[in-house]
Amino acid sequence: MGADGSKLANEENTLRELEKSCGCNFPGSDYHPADRKNWISGLNPEKVHLNKIVWPGTHNSGTNEIGVFLISRPFAECQSLSIYEQLVLGTRLLDIRVNENREVCHGILATYGIDVVINDVKRFISETQSEIIILEIRTEFGHNDPPEFEKYLEQHLRDHLIHQDDRVFHKTVAEILPKRIICFWKPRNSDTPNPGSPFWSSGYLKDDWIDTNLPVRKFESNLNCLSQQPPVSSRRYFYKVENTVTPQGDQLDLYVKPVTHRIHWCRRLFITQCFLKNIADRLQVFSTDFIDEDFVDACVGLTWARIEGKA
Structure with a gap:
């Protein structure tokens, strides 16, 4: 085993030992939505105030059909489910990157058009009554903004959009309905949305992205950055923590799935550590590659505990 392999093995062992020593139990950890x-x-x-929700999110949500199967797809695929399937599973934040042609993309690879995402979101909304979705749409790095994109989004989502408003964070879901979508539009060159706009600007959804393939470095960085945030009760923006690690260009393992699985299993360990470090009241948006039922249940369980006064 080379030096890099030994380092990765040591990092994974460190997290496994942490799991053995502290466990993965936290308020709501045994809750599973029906x-x-x-x-x-x-x-x-x-009863559900927006700022008490722990939002299960997907990283690079629209990559389930990206590239060529078994050839280029493993380098860019971060989700195996469609947008609609992710929402049905329980995902409530979608991370969508677009290019100048209104195609969903990840780096240089493009996939279906944004209309596929919009149609899946609208289908889900039509089948549910009270589910709020955070839709984060940005122009991917290295691409230009799609022309008149804000007009396009408003035309297709108008009836569902929750307008940019600081007061939203302290409202209950019932007070916000029938509006259903908090839509962030993050262009690279165009003007950002103004206060009161149907769209939310990037300052309302913050994160501290660390580009690394090392699970301990990412895990500890996430905890440290989260600890520097105010509690959700006093925060007037969303803060996102991503339980992911990223392939690096100088490594042999460039496929997303085996790399991100180094930390994928740590979702409950991370929440447990948040409680042990007294920063669980700061956790708000929790995002992952290849989302599954257990990840959703961990987020929903903590949300339930907050609502019931157990966390």
């Missing part, structure tokens, strides 16, 4: 498709509804929209 219906993940309608989990916000199941928690009672009149």
Whole structure:
């Protein structure tokens, strides 16, 4: 085993030992929603304040069909489910990157048009009553903004958009309905959305992205950055923590799935550590590659515990 391999093995062992020593139990850890498709509804929209939700998110959400199967796709695929399937599973934040042609992309690789995402979101909304979605759309690095994109989004999502407003964070879901989508539009060259706009500007969704393939470095960085945030009760923006690691160009393992799985299993360990470090009241948007039921349940369980006064 080379030096890099030994370092990675040591890092994974470090996290496994941490799991053995502290466990993965936290308030709400044994809670499982009866219906993940309608989990916000199941928690009672009149009791669920927006700033108490732990939002299960997907990183690079629109990559399930990107590139060529078994050839270029493994280098860019971060989700195996469609947008609609992710929402049905319980995902409530979607991270969508677009190019100048209104195609969803990840780096240089493009996939289906943004209309596929919009149609899946609208289908999900039509089948549910109280589920709020955070839709984060940005122009991918190295690309130009799609022309008149804000007009396009407003035309197709107008009836569902929750306008940019600081007061939203302290409202219950019931007070926000029937509006259903908080849509962030993050252009590279165009003007950013103004206060009161149907769209939210980038300052309302923050993160501290660390580009690394080392799971301990990412895990500890996430904890450190989260600790520097104010509690959700006083925050007037969303803060996202991504439980992911990233392939690096100088490494032999360039496929997304085996690299990100070094930290993929750490979702419950991370939440447990947040409680042990007294920063669980700061966790808000928790995002992952290849989202699954357990990741959703961990986020929903903590949300339930907050609503019930157990966390």
